[in-house]
Amino acid sequence: MSMLANPRRTRLVAELVESPEATTYETGAAPREATRSAVGQRDVRAWVESVAALTRPSEIVWCDGSADEKQRLIAQMVEAGTLVPLNPELRPGSYLARSNPSDVARVESRTFICSEREDDAGPTNNWREPAAMRTELQGVFEGSMEGRTMYVVPFSMGPVGGPISQVGVEITDSPYVVVSMHVMTRVSPRVLELIDGGQQWVPAVHTVGAPLAEGEADVAWPCSDTKYIVQFPESREIWSYGSGYGGNALLGKKCFALRIASAMARDEGWLAEHMLLIRATSPVGRQYHLAAAFPSACGKTNLAMLQPTIPGWKVETLGDDIVWMRPGPDGSLRAINPEAGFFGVAPGTGVDTNPTAVATFSHDTIFTNVALTDDGDVWWEGLTPEPPAHLVDWQGDDWTPADGEAGRPAAHPNSRFTVAAAQCPTIADTWEAPEGVPVDAIIFGGRRATNVPLVAQSYDWEHGVFMGATISSERTAAAEGALGELRRDPFAMLPFCGYNMADHWAHWLHMGEVLRDGRRPHIFQVNWFRRGEDGSFLWPGFGENSRVVEWIVGQVEAERGLRPDASYGSPVGRLPRPGALNLDGLDLTERDLEALFDVPTEPWFAEADLTRDFFDQFGDRVPDQLWVQLARLRDRLKH
Ligand code: OXD
C-alpha cells in the first residue's frame, strides 16, 4: 500500500505538515488496560507439578541462587565434561563450555509470538495461533526431561522487590542454564515470597529436548535439532525447546526482558528496550544518563564501557544490553538494567578495543565457544593483535594461525563471556538503585556506510521516534556505490519486540506525552560507521566516541538553558555547529569532517522512498505522526 492510498492519512499528513503545533491527532494504537485477565495469579507449585507431569523428569530441584548451589552444579558439569576448568593462575574461577556446533546462536526462524490476533504480532514476527501452538508444544514437551533433573529457578529482573523490577520462574533441565541464570539474573527464594504475596510473575519453561533413556550416557552439550522459542504475550508465558544456548535458553534475557516485557510495558505504560545504559560525568562534575539502542554487532558493549579520550570526562556502566524505563513521579524517565550480568560477544573484544571488558572477565567467568590456549586460558579473534602459535579451537580441534588465514576462526563468531556486572571496573555505584536513574538522552545507532551523519539531534520527541523507527544498516559497503540494501532494525528491536512493531512506535509517541516537558529525554542518532570514498571508516570510533557523548551532553545542557545551543538545522536533524565537536588531538581532515556530516539530497530522497516502503508493510498501524515526520523530512530536503 502506498502512503497516498489512505485518504485519512493523506489529510492528516497535509494538515500536520502545515501546522506543526497540532497535538490532537490519533496514534496507531492506544495504550491498553493495565491488567490482562489472561494472566491471573498462577500458583507456582501447581505449575511446577503440571510441567513435571508433562515432561517427566527423574527429580525436581528448587534452586536458591546460593554460592554453594553454583559450585555444586559447576563441579557436576566439570565431571560431565560440559565445563572445562581454566588455569586458576591465569583465569581464576573460570570455565570453558563448548556447545554442540549446531547450537551456537539465537534461532529467529524458530522464535514465535503467539498473540491472540495475528495483527498484534505484526509483519516482522513469526506468528502462530496460540491454541494450535499449545497443542504442538504439549507434543514436543511430553517426556522431554526424562532421565534428567528439572531445576526450578525463581529469579528477579532488576533488584528483588524494586518498583521497576519483575519476577519470573524458569524451569530448566540444563545445569549450564541454572549457573548462567545465577550470573545474569538475581536468583533468590525471596522471589517466591513476592509471588506468594501476590506479585505477577512470568512462567518460563525450558528443556534442551534430549531425554535420556534408562542407562543412556549423556553428552557434554545435549540439545535437539528441533527448536521452539515461544512467547505468549497475553498470558506472559515462555516455552523454549531444543537449545541450550544464550538467548534461546536463558529465558530472563531476550524472551522475558524484551519480548514479554515489551508487551507488559505497552499495557502498563513503561518501556522495555534493547539498550545499553551509561552515566557520563562532565569535567565540572555534572552527571547525565544516556540509554542507547544499537542493532547486534554495532559495538554496544564498547560504548557501555567507553573509556573517554577527552580530558576530564568519565563514563560509567549501568547496563550493556537491556533497559527498562518507567515515568517517575517527577515526570522524568527512570531506568534500570534488569540484568545482573553481561552475556557479551567475545570476538572483537580486546585489550586495545575494550580494556574494561577484558578486566571484567579476568576471573569468575564462563566462556562459551571460545578457543583454549595451551596454558589453559582463553583466546578469540581480536583479544590480542597476534594469535598464539597453537590453540584448541571452539570445537575442540587443534588450531594454528594458518587455519585462521585459511578462514577457520579459532573462536565461534558468536562465542560469549558470561560474567557478573559487579565485576566491571567501571560499574556505576547506582547500577542497582531499585528506583532507577533519570534518563537524559536516548541514542539510536545503526551501521551505515552512507547518508547518516556521525551524530544528529532530533527536532523533538516525534522526530526522535522517527529516528528510532528508521534505524538501519547497510548490507553492502558504500565503496560499492549505490545505497545498498538497507536492513531495517527499528529501535534495534526487530527480533525482540513481543508485539506489532508499529504499535511499539505508537507506544513511544504516547510515552512522550506522558513525560514532563523539561524532564523528557532528548533523542539523538549516531553512526560510527560512515565510510569515505576509498571505503575506509571516516571516524576512529571506540574511546573517541566520547567526543560525540560530550556534544550530546552539551545539547542536553543547552535544552536546559545551561549553555548556548551548539547546533544548526539540517534536513535530518540538528548537527554540531562548525567547531562545536571537540576534535582536539584527532587526526581528521576537513574533508573527512565534511563527509562525516554530509547530507546528500538525492540519496536522502531515495532513502525516504525506502522508508515509505518499509512503513507500508505495517499498513494502517503506522502512527500518523511518523508519516508526518517523513513528509517533513522530504520538505526539508527540498529547501
Ligand atoms: C544479543 C543480541 O545477544 O542482541 O545481545 O543478539
Ligand code: MN
Ligand atoms: Mn542484545
